Amino acid sequence: MSAPAAPTARERRRWAQYLVNERAEARVYRQLASRREGEERAILLALAEAEGRHEAHWLDLLGGEPARLPRPDAGTQLLGWMAKRFGSIFVLALAQNAEGRSPYDDEPFATPAMAADEKVHYEVVRGLAARGRRRLAGTFRAAVFGANDGLVSNLALIMGIGATGAAPQFVLFSGVAGLLAGALSMGAGEFVSVRSQRELLEATEPSNFADGGLEHLDLDANELALVYRTRGMPEDEALARARRIVQAAQEPGRSEPYRRPVEAADDHEVIGSAWGAAFSSFLFFASGAIIPVLPWLFGLSGIAAVVTALLLVGIALMATGAMVGLLSGGPPLRRALRQLLIGYGAAAITYLLGLIFGVSMG
Structure with missing residues (x-):
């Protein structure tokens, strides 16, 4: 079995470019994570970690850190510059476009898992950007x-x-x-x-109009279940909830909210x-x-x-x-x-x- 051919100078330059781009993208996600909290912070750090795995792949192909490295491409440099100076929504929107233009689909030296990662990253970044778009x-x-x-x-x-x-x-x-x-x-x-x-x-939000009469409703025969059915709740679930609400209203010291949470707050x-x-x-x-x-x-x-x-x-x-x-x-x-x-x-x-x-x- 013949030994694999040594990489050409052009291939090594391409791998080095991928390497610096992955490093720069990981840096962008870490910078964005430093400004966020909770779940969004954890997601951004996970993206940075994934870019680190891609970086390790190109380092392995190159046989270690090259003596000279190119600059990240213009789009990645712009991402890094904006990540330091502007709100995350602009950076995430640019990152979404960048993830959608991944070269790994046509790169023979990238693994199928790396190409798949980039597609998933696009959806993850789009989801994060969507939160900011909703706020704006x-x-x-x-x-x-x-x-x-x-x-x-x-x-x-x-x-x-x-x-x-x-x-x-x-x-x-x-x-x-x-x-x-x-x-x-x-x-x-x-x-x-x-x-x-x-x-x-x-006008579409639930009201407390019926609260005053809950304790006087018949436990086994009342129309409260119809209220929940009008809000899209299945019949069995609506009947069970109506019984639970009436029972709580009739027992001293117990209470359960009649109005279930709705999505109106998000719409507002x-x-x-x-x-x-x-x-x-x-x-x-x-x-x-x-x-x-x-x-x-x-x-x-x-x-x-x-x-x-x-x-x-x-x-x-x-x-x-x-x-x-x-x-x-x-x-x-x-x-x-x-x-x-x-x-x-x-x-x-x-x-x-x-x-x-x-x-x-x-």
């Missing part, structure tokens, strides 16, 4: 939608009015008026929307605060809507102001799109380009309408 969902949604609406609507308004040949002062006044009107409308609408959602949830957390959503929506709409107005605020006019506004809004649209993509676990560049096309498309339509209206009035 209500106010973050209002903030992102507010900023995007402010950017697109005010750019479209200014482009449409500017295309009619209106004076720069009128364009500026229209932009400021659009900012205030839109921000107030967004804030009020978000407040009403979130408050209505919370009120609907509260996802929806967020009505005032928080309204304030975020107002603030971020205004911060988005001010950007296309800036060229006219600083005295620009004509084509220079239009081009500057388009550039500033384009950068902002791509930034918000990339952030949404990052936090949702999707590709940031694709989301950024989608936001850019939507914003520029709306501006182009209103600009053409403004040109047509300006010509017809001329």
Whole structure:
């Protein structure tokens, strides 16, 4: 039987790259774990330990620590930089994308267990990131939608009015008026929307309306079981619980809660605060809507102001799109380009309408 072929220089470089990447990823998970407690901390430390096993595999193939090691790849370095400076939700979202791009499926020197580990890591990190996304969902949604609406609507308004040949002062006044009107409308609408959602949830929660009559119910024939059946409890379980509740109410010194825990608290957390959503929506709409107005605020006019506004809004649209993509676990560049096309498309339509209206009035 012939001896296995010695690894080539290219293979050793690839293994060394895997080695430093695994070390860097383990460091990221340990840094995140240092900021968490309880179950999340234990999960992150377990991920770091798994990356350590992968590191040991490449060390074994390399025959020990190489004299020189490459730097971790750019994505892994970015993860490490963010882990030191930002909240875990952003880092976990990036780590989710990184785990989903594992090269081990096509790597002949990686074991099948390592490739399988990376797939499981993706799901674990996605689960951890989902917890953070739920905590961000209500106010973050209002903030992102507010900023995007402010950017697109005010750019479209200014482009449409500017295309009619209106004076720069009128364009500026229209932009400021659009900012205030839109921000107030967004804030009020978000407040009403979130408050209505919370009120609907509260209407579905169990009440204590029947508590005062529990001790007078017949132990063997009562309708309390129907209450639990309306909440999805199986008939046998509902009957047993109803009997237990009534029996506890009829015995001095005993009590058992009539209302079973529901998931409404989690739903309230996802929806967020009505005032928080309204304030975020107002603030971020205004911060988005001010950007296309800036060229006219600083005295620009004509084509220079239009081009500057388009550039500033384009950068902002791509930034918000990339952030949404990052936090949702999707590709940031694709989301950024989608936001850019939507914003520029709306501006182009209103600009053409403004040109047509300006010509017809001329």
